[in-house]
Amino acid sequence: xxxxxxxxxxxxxxxxxxxxxxxxxxxxxxxxxxxxxxxxxxxxxxxxxxxxxxxxxxxxxxxxxxxxxxxxxxxxxxxxxxxxxxxxxxxxxxxxxxxxxxxxxxxxxxxxxxxxxxxxxxxxxxxxxxxxxxxxxxxxxxxxxxxxxxxxxxxxxxxxxxxxxxxxxxxxxxxxxxxxxxxxxxxxxxxxxxxxxxxxxxxxxxxxxxxxxxxxxxxxxxxxxxxxxxxxxxxxxxxxxxxxxxxxxxxxxxxxxxxxxxxxxxxxxxxxxxxxxxxxxxxxxxxxxxxxxxxxxxxxxxxxxxxxxxxxxxxxxxxxxxxxxxxxxxxxxxxxxxxxxxxxxxxxxxxxxxxxxxxxxxxxxxxxxxxxxxxxxxxxxxxxxxxxxxxxxxxxxxxxxxxxxxxxxxxxxxxxxxxxxxxxxxxxxxxxxxxxxxxxxxxxxxxxxxxxxx
Amino acid sequence: xxxxxxxxxxxxxxxxxxxxxxxxxxxxxxxxxxxxxxxxxxxxxxxxxxxxxxxxxxxxxxxxxxxxxxxxxxxxxxxxxxxxxxxxxxxxxxxxxxxxxxxxxxxxxxxxxxxxxxxxxxxxxxxxxxxxxxxxxxxxxxxxxxxxxxxxxxxxxxxxxxxxxxxxxxxxxxxxxxxxxxxxxxxxxxxxxxxxxxxxxxxxxxxxxxxxxxxxxxxxxxxxxxxxxxxxxxxxxxxxxxxxxxxxxxxxxxxxxxxxxxxxxxxxxxxxxxxxxxxxxxxxxxxxxxxxxxx
Numbered sequence: 001x002x003x004x005x006x007x008x009x010x011x012x013x014x015x016x017x018x019x020x021x022x023x024x025x026x027x028x029x030x031x032x033x034x035x036x037x038x039x040x041x042x043x044x045x046x047x048x049x050x051x052x053x054x055x056x057x058x059x060x061x062x063x064x065x066x067x068x069x070x071x072x073x074x075x076x077x078x079x080x081x082x083x084x085x086x087x088x089x090x091x092x093x094x095x096x097x098x099x100x101x102x103x104x105x106x107x108x109x110x111x112x113x114x115x116x117x118x119x120x121x122x123x124x125x126x127x128x129x130x131x132x133x134x135x136x137x138x139x140x141x142x143x144x145x146x147x148x149x150x151x152x153x154x155x156x157x158x159x160x161x162x163x164x165x166x167x168x169x170x171x172x173x174x175x176x177x178x179x180x181x182x183x184x185x186x187x188x189x190x191x192x193x194x195x196x197x198x199x200x201x202x203x204x205x206x207x208x209x210x211x212x213x214x215x216x217x218x219x220x221x222x223x224x225x226x227x228x229x230x231x232x233x234x235x236x237x238x239x240x241x242x243x244x245x246x247x248x249x250x251x252x253x254x255x256x257x258x259x260x261x262x263x264x265x266x267x268x269x270x271x272x273x274x275x276x277x278x279x280x281x282x283x284x285x286x287x288x289x290x291x292x293x294x295x296x297x298x299x300x301x302x303x304x305x306x307x308x309x310x311x312x313x314x315x316x317x318x319x320x321x322x323x324x325x326x327x328x329x330x331x332x333x334x335x336x337x338x339x340x341x342x343x344x345x346x347x348x349x350x351x352x353x354x355x356x357x358x359x360x361x362x363x364x365x366x367x368x369x370x371x372x373x374x375x376x377x378x379x380x381x382x383x384x385x386x387x388x389x390x391x392x393x394x395x396x397x398x399x400x401x402x403x404x405x406x407x408x409x410x411x412x413x414x415x416x417x418x419x420x421x422x423x424x425x426x427x428x429x430x431x432x433x434x435x436x437x438x439x440x441x442x443x444x445x446x447x448x449x450x451x452x453x454x
Numbered sequence: 455x456x457x458x459x460x461x462x463x464x465x466x467x468x469x470x471x472x473x474x475x476x477x478x479x480x481x482x483x484x485x486x487x488x489x490x491x492x493x494x495x496x497x498x499x500x501x502x503x504x505x506x507x508x509x510x511x512x513x514x515x516x517x518x519x520x521x522x523x524x525x526x527x528x529x530x531x532x533x534x535x536x537x538x539x540x541x542x543x544x545x546x547x548x549x550x551x552x553x554x555x556x557x558x559x560x561x562x563x564x565x566x567x568x569x570x571x572x573x574x575x576x577x578x579x580x581x582x583x584x585x586x587x588x589x590x591x592x593x594x595x596x597x598x599x600x601x602x603x604x605x606x607x608x609x610x611x612x613x614x615x616x617x618x619x620x621x622x623x624x625x626x627x628x629x630x631x632x633x634x635x636x637x638x639x640x641x642x643x644x645x646x647x648x649x650x651x652x653x654x655x656x657x658x659x660x661x662x663x664x665x666x667x668x669x670x671x672x673x674x675x676x677x678x679x680x681x682x683x684x685x686x687x688x689x690x691x692x693x694x695x696x697x698x699x700x701x702x703x704x705x706x707x708x709x710x711x712x713x714x715x716x717x718x719x720x721x722x723x724x725x726x727x728x729x730x731x732x733x734x735x736x737x738x739x740x741x742x743x744x745x746x747x748x749x
Contacts, residue, residue, distance in 0.1 A: 091712070091713060095712055098501060098502070101501075119500060122500060123500065123501070212695070212696075267604070267607055268586055268587070268607070269586070269606060269607045269695070269696070270693060270695055270696075271581075274585060274586065274587070277585065277587050277588050278586065278587040281587045281588055283586075283587045409500060410714065412713050412714065413713065413714040413716075416709065416713065416714070419695065420695070420697065420698060423609070423695055423696040423697040423698075424697050426696075427609060427696075427697055445714065445716075448497055448716065449500065451497065451505075451506060452497050452498060452499040452500070452505035452506060453499065453500070
């Protein structure tokens, strides 16, 4: 017994050590933040640069590109210094912001995803971009109108658009040839896609697939001119009722259900990498992806890749796409020089040269269309004409309430409801029934959000 | 007064000695716990502050919500899938590794090695193996020309797939504890039984298992609680999907609190989970501990 005690004590000691070392690791990480905070406080000293923090959620190539752009800004002038800090995914960095929002410890600039827009406006943490635009007489017309439309609320711009993407349909041109379809003309309507999917389905390869993610559903509803919620998509007041279970949403679910029942739809789950690898390993011939994924799809596929507009229901006009991605928000409650610094940085990020570089590095849109006239962009487009399709689709979009995108504070929750509805649909449940259930869940979430809003 | 002061000197000294742990416990356990119970009676605003007192409405909503009932069912199933198999396997490997052979140290290290890999790292590896297009398992199936399985995408399979990877992840820890228990059994017991002519399985049943029962009881309790609190592998492998089939209670709490920002209902779920684990543990102590053989 004593021996056992001894050995278990030893074990506990080792465990405790592991826990402690884990703690010290994270401690050392955290302790580095206050030092940058310290810099932030003493910014008014003569000759010292104003230093601000920039929280972003870009990993991989996006992070590399941001670091490059930030370095360029810091070297371009002597007054300000921006420190870019990766804070995890969009959800994670937003959670962190909730902890410090509205205090002087908040970062001067935070990148927040598009569906966080309503939340940020309601939070009171932020300085509307419009006040600086007015003060500085900044010419907004140089930026892409369709992108501004999304982020404008009641005619005012609250945040600076930064990385914007839209959905596209990516397809395997070689498979189109093999199936006797025209590889230069992708199917446009739901019924055309269904017909093409049937021809394309052979052995291991499915015809069509879509990531199980609410964003794509929103887009397929919007391109039919359908609204997501009431109160003009939440733009003329706080939305109280979901509308996505109406005829447009049902069209989308029926479209997916038809292919699922016919066995021409491939379900590759909720992870982006899974559906992308399914495409490049020829397990699916057509799928929907973000425009930011086009470059990778072309590079990773051993066959010819085509890019097309997203499909729409046969009986309606195509309305186009809603902007996705994220924008930059300026904090309120920090020193004035810091806000100035943030504003200078945001202006820098919107210049054509920077946007051209960003577009080429990541595949996100240039929010400043003048970037598309830059030499390096033209060269790349000549090499990969598929990139141009994504820009054309955005510029062909009909401005309206539907394509402006919905504005609700509980979007992340609503998207989760849609994911569940899609998964249940693929298990053979009734389209209207699962949609109604998702709408009900969204309604409850909106009701609570409206009730608890100050 | 002064006599009371003098009489209570022992109690005061005791409190002084307990103070460090009382402070730590209060900060990290008691305060969060009472705060959770408090929040479970409220609807919270966007910043997570208590906004509207709704009494027991959050609990009523949970108990009538098909999603939560589904989460509870999934959690119980998950516990049943992972705990018994995990412990039996660990016991089996520990018995093997307890034999005195040349180079057994190598095998002992191998069997316990999963303990050295974090849940996150091993989940990512399993994620690749489960991948529907390029994963190892589906490749193997196609080599034997068996039908492909949508490991993490089919609601029928997803929970099972997560359970398989969890059993693997927890094997190292259970193995190590059980092996430790086996090594502590007095060698003389075996020697005497061998002289009496007892066979391997007789010794296993009459000596090993009874002598091991305190260790087994410990590992069963820990494994049960761990299984109820599973989170990391769910977050990485399935995110609660497909069709909520792997939405275990802890993951559902996380989603409610940090994606939906409904700290009220999330706290109510946490309290319900606490009660469930409490009941299971009490039952275990009442029913199972009687059979445990302490020396």
